[in-house]
Amino acid sequence: MAEKKMDSSPDHSRRRFLKYTGTAIGGVVVGGVIGSAVSGGFTKKSAVPSPSASPQAQPAGDYNRAPMFFNQTQLQMTEAASERIFPKDDSGPGASELGVAFYIDHQLASPWGVNARTYRTGPFVKGEVTQGDYLSIQRHELITMGLHSMEETSKSKYSKSFVDLAPEEMDAILTSMEKGEIQVVNGITGKTFFNLFRTMVMEGVYSDPLYGGNSNMQGWKMRKYPGNQMSYTSIMDKDQFIAMEPRSLHDHFVH
Template sequence: MTDNGNKINNKSTEEKQEFDSSRRRFVKNTGMIIGGVAGGSVLGGLLTNQFQSDTETTDGKKEPAPATEARMFFTRYEDFVVLEQATERIYPEDDNGPGAIGLGVPYFIDKQLAGKWGVNAKDYRQGPFLESDPTADMSSLTRGEIFILGLRKINEESQSRFDTTFAKIEAEQQDEILANFASGDVDMKGIGSNRFFDLLRTATLEGAYSDPMYGGNRNIEGWKMKEFPGAVASYADIIDEEEFVKMDPVSLTNYQQKS
């Protein structure tokens, strides 16, 4: 009876140890995942490495990007690089201030494409679509699909003409390709290349001058260059001033409670 009791007790102890070991492994692995994503451990680094790599520009310079800047729509980094370079040619950096990349425009566009705008959620989508006329305003393609198609076509044109990717060719060569898109001289399926370029240019300017809360106009630099005051709640305190009053621009985020 005692032997059997010992065997039962030993078996119970072994099962408990095995359970405890499995439980510890589960807790450890769970903690690794949670800690990795939230706290930046090894696993978190692996999962977020694709976002961190975006801070490296094509000229080899590395600049720390804000923590909120991470790709939501573009799963292929190659597509995002083309977007960066194309928007920078449309709105280049100069003596007046930063260009599209410096203003965070590519991330602005990425966020817009990841939302309702990217899937044309509020647009009439029943057709009929004139697929035989790629210059028509309506297309069966969503904005997200148009951007993917257009950006990859830009890279194809670069490879065909200059035997390398769009990000590696000279600025003048990039301008040549974009000019051909703007004039509609590049064949695209489902939509005219000029329609894609119009969409790209409009989104670029919106990203440069929108309120920073939407992901572009980084550090309000776009408004500073235009001397635009931004989302000013009231001008009552300066309405009677005779001289021009230069104001520091404010964002909608300035009016949000911080804690």
């Protein structure tokens, strides 16, 4: 009686089902993998692959290289425009290689992008030259609208998207933005957009890599900047310049 009870238990029935149906369908559906496993196990050869068949260790991914705010078109435009502002040359990599577009993207996705700590009550009036702008729109809106204006200008002037332009054509549009010749929205000119965009590009080049830019601290290395060292006591009494391997905030968090 006890034996019959065990045979009819759900768990025992499931094992029998896997054994017989797995063996039956294995060769048809999955090349015998399921059937071999449930009816007798894998052979030693298949269970222990040779060292030559082992996959090579993959380098760790850079998870800072992931958009949080931009769509792909905006991200590509930001990368192209930032490279024209800080291009690659004999001194070192440009904005694209340094990941500046991802720095800008991450900043716009943060509370800073929505002016979380900025006084936001009107009236919104045009200030004097020495006062700067007091905008009715948020930073992320200014950047996305500025990119949109660049794209529209590119299509109307060159019949191409901004990312498909030649370098000198990109420079021409960016120069027009800088001069305020292109309108962004509600009386806000491209000059306001360009000033903020350029500032963010330079921040992305030289900020701590923890924030998405300055990939591998290459921006710092070009300037021989030591980054975030824990202490300088070992070199404080030195008269000559001491070149130090830069350190990121990430290094202190990990170690």
